Amino acid sequence: MLLGGVAAGMVLFIVSVGLSVTMGLMGFVNLAHGGFAMLGGYAIALAMRQWGLGFVPALGFGFVVIAVLSAVLERLLYSRLYRATELDQVLFSIGLVFMMIASVTVLVGPENQPLALPSYLRGQINLGITQYRTYSVFLIVVGILIIIGLWLTFERTRAGAQIRAAVDNRRMAESLGINIGRLFTVTFAFGSGMAALGGGLGAEFLGLDPQYALKYLVYFLIVVAVGGLGRVTGVFYAALLIGVLDFALKKYVPSGGTAFIYALTILLLLWRPQGLFGTKST
Amino acid sequence: MTPPAVDWIDHPAAVALAGRHRVRAWEVIPWLLALGFYFAFPKYLGFGTELLITILFALSLDLVLGYAGIVTLGQAAFFGAGAYTVGMLAKRGIWNEPITGLILAAAVAAAIGLGSGLVLLRTGGLTLLMLTLCTMALLEEAANLAHDYTGGFDGLDSLPIAPLLGRFEFNPLYPTTQYLYVLAVLFVCFVFVRTLVYSPFGQSLTGIRENTLRMHAVGAPVRWRLVLAYALSAAIAGVAGGIWAQANAYVNLGTLGLDRAATVLIILVLGGYGRLYGAFVGAVAYMALAHFLSKIYPTAWQLGLGLLLVVIALFARNGILGLTEAAARWRRAPRAIS
Numbered sequence: 185m186l187l188g189g190v191a192a193g194m195v196l197f198i199v200s201v202g203l204s205v206t207m208g209l210m211g212f213v214n215l216a217h218g219g220f221a222m223l224g225g226y227a228i229a230l231a232m233r234q235w236g237l238g239f240v241p242a243l244g245f246g247f248v249v250i251a252v253l254s255a256v257l258e259r260l261l262y263s264r265l266y267r268a269t270e271l272d273q274v275l276f277s278i279g280l281v282f283m284m285i286a287s288v289t290v291l292v293g294p295e296n297q298p299l300a301l302p303s304y305l306r307g308q309i310n311l312g313i314t315q316y317r318t319y320s321v322f323l324i325v326v327g328i329l330i331i332i333g334l335w336l337t338f339e340r341t342r343a344g345a346q347i348r349a350a351v352d353n354r355r356m357a358e359s360l361g362i363n364i365g366r367l368f369t370v371t372f373a374f375g376s377g378m379a380a381l382g383g384g385l386g387a388e389f390l391g392l393d394p395q396y397a398l399k400y401l402v403y404f405l406i407v408v409a410v411g412g413l414g415r416v417t418g419v420f421y422a423a424l425l426i427g428v429l430d431f432a433l434k435k436y437v438p439s440g441g442t443a444f445i446y447a448l449t450i451l452l453l454l455w456r457p458q459g460l461f462g463t464k465s466t
Numbered sequence: 467m468t469p470p471a472v473d474w475i476d477h478p479a480a481v482a483l484a485g486r487h488r489v490r491a492w493e494v495i496p497w498l499l500a501l502g503f504y505f506a507f508p509k510y511l512g513f514g515t516e517l518l519i520t521i522l523f524a525l526s527l528d529l530v531l532g533y534a535g536i537v538t539l540g541q542a543a544f545f546g547a548g549a550y551t552v553g554m555l556a557k558r559g560i561w562n563e564p565i566t567g568l569i570l571a572a573a574v575a576a577a578i579g580l581g582s583g584l585v586l587l588r589t590g591g592l593t594l595l596m597l598t599l600c601t602m603a604l605l606e607e608a609a610n611l612a613h614d615y616t617g618g619f620d621g622l623d624s625l626p627i628a629p630l631l632g633r634f635e636f637n638p639l640y641p642t643t644q645y646l647y648v649l650a651v652l653f654v655c656f657v658f659v660r661t662l663v664y665s666p667f668g669q670s671l672t673g674i675r676e677n678t679l680r681m682h683a684v685g686a687p688v689r690w691r692l693v694l695a696y697a698l699s700a701a702i703a704g705v706a707g708g709i710w711a712q713a714n715a716y717v718n719l720g721t722l723g724l725d726r727a728a729t730v731l732i733i734l735v736l737g738g739y740g741r742l743y744g745a746f747v748g749a750v751a752y753m754a755l756a757h758f759l760s761k762i763y764p765t766a767w768q769l770g771l772g773l774l775l776v777v778i779a780l781f782a783r784n785g786i787l788g789l790t791e792a793a794a795r796w797r798r799a800p801r802a803i804s
Contacts, residue, residue, distance in 0.1 A: 213592060264780060270591065271537050272779045275735055278728060279775025286769035398724075402603060409596040443607035446600045453600075454585055457593040 186428060191320035192389070193427020194327025199382030199400075200407040201334065201419050202375020208351045208413035210368055212262065213270050215277040217379055218404055219284040219397040224250040224380020225387045226288060229297045239302045246384050247377040254376035258369050266368075281401075285394040294394055299387040323385060330378075331420050338416055347371060351413075403430075406449050411459055418461025487664035496746055500649055504642075511645045517753045518648045519710050524734045524745035525652075525659055526702035531731075532740035533663050534695040535675030536587070539727055540598030543582075543605050544575040544700040546722030548707030551575070553717035554615055556625040564630050568651065568708045575704020576697045578605075583696035587689060599724070606722040621718025625711065636712065644713040651709055655702055660742055662698070671695050675740075732771070735778060738785030747786050 203217040228246035231237045237245060257280075265273055301319060309318040338344035346367055349357040358364050383392070390400060403426065411422030426445065433444055452460060503514050527541045548571035555561040561570065586597045609616045616622065629635045634643040662668050674681045674688055681688050711717045720726065729752075737748020760767040782789055 207592060213595065261776070261780065268779070268783075269537075270595065271531070271735070271739075272783060274537070274539070274595070275732070275775050276779035278732075279772040279777075279779065282768050282772030282775065284772075286765050286772060289765050290769075402599060402724075405596055405599070409593065413592070443604055443611060446604040446607060450597060450600050450604065453589065453593050453597055457589045 187316055187320050189428035189431030191323040192431055193424040194323045195382050195386035196407050196427050197420050197423035199379050200404045202378040203404055204408045204419045205371055205375050213273045216280040218401040219281045220250050220376040221379040221383035222396040225383030225392045228384035229299045243384050246380045250380035251373040251377035255369055255373035258372045281397050285397055288394045297392040334416050410452055412461040415461050511641045515641050515644045515648050515713050518652050519706055521745050521749040522652045523706040523730050524749050526699045527730050527734050528739055528745050530696055530699035534671045538598040539595055540602035541703055542722055542727035543602040544703035545707035547575045547578050548704030549711040549717045549721040552708040552711040553622045553625055557622045562627050564712050568705050571704045571708030572701040576701035579700025580697040583693040587692050623716040625715045627712050648709055736785050738787030741787050744787050
């Protein structure tokens, strides 16, 4: 029963982790993150339908396309606003979302895009104790692999150490000779690519239409705010928490579920403004 | 040697400071235009009413965002609170007199603003942004859930609003009464906000926006000032919401939504925030474009709006008014050199 919620949490995590790192590392309020997830979902769905790409290659394709696109946007536009006020960043990224939604509506159409899963991911799987949906199990496995991969990257590699250093103290990291500009671009591209992956993986139960970019944005933001900025493991736990809670509440309390999540978020943020797993910012 | 006596009263800086709040001749123009609109375009009064309400709502946001510097995404919470106050009281037949209804709407919205401001304004930055967003979403969900009182998703329609001053009926098809009524309310609220921002209280808000740390250092009660500004702005947004419900004779969940909050933010920034007339310029520009473009080319409208926002954020941070001010400075500059 719980597995559906855990699977939803995994998708939330995959989408939100990039947002958390962008906000924590660059201090940029990027409301266009859901837009990258939406565009990625479209790239994946279209690649599968038009070119007959398999599901897994299409996921890779979506990741690369969005990563490249976001790297270009980061170099050209985002980088100009790193020192701007939050308000400017919010406006800029809302404008970007509007443009993404409008472009997709014009180029592809406003209707929901179906994403056909390959046959080996459909149906049920025998887990020994119980039968379960193969796709949920697949999502959980993918999510766990990603968190392990990210954790290793963050904790055990040079790039990870650089990112952590820049999140904690940007000026000090810069003084030590870390190329912050390049680090930002690479991280931003990677985070947006992850969002694209999440957009494709979650399309099966979140749907995929132009409004996706705004519809789920509040959820992604809640996950990031609760998990703490720039904390990969924090985002993981927060995404699982929100995913499972949302799933369970929608099932057992169909009317009041969403309100409960908002209320919980408000209380959590008042109790710990830096997020459940974040450290106090300087 | 004694320094030459300087008469500070006559010093140009002192004169400029003392005269900052004076009413300038051009400030009559917007009101004359609004009155002229009433006689010139009787067919568009519905649109005009909506426009004036939007100006009032944007003005409330200007107080909190432009002057106090609190970045909020949840201003529609107070608009909705005001609208639902008027709507629920009228629908249940408890209270349907318009002017006192607005005062009640303002009181309810101010109470919510005060309560939420007291807890939310402890935080800042992204956390505050998220908290305002979540508060609004929570109110929206609450209004959706309590559909015995609020009508849920469908909202409340055909509200029985009593005639204004006991004489002038609100007619949804010929909104002449609504237009003049909204114009009068907007004028009163504008005079209030104008007085407020030029008062010492308003000056201290600007100080907090510019340098919070220094305002703490000079002993200003920063948090209380911010909470008070937040509550006052909520009250004005509540008036805007209440008058919207009265003029349209209905309320729905849209009054509380993120759409409305984002739109009013866009309008204010388009006009130029932290300027009294930014709300006016932005609302006129946005509503005129939206009214005529969005029906013909809805997608192009969204694309253009997005592009406009990106351009404003990157190049024109002070909106249309900021651009005109820059143009005026640029024209004056060569003379100053020569």
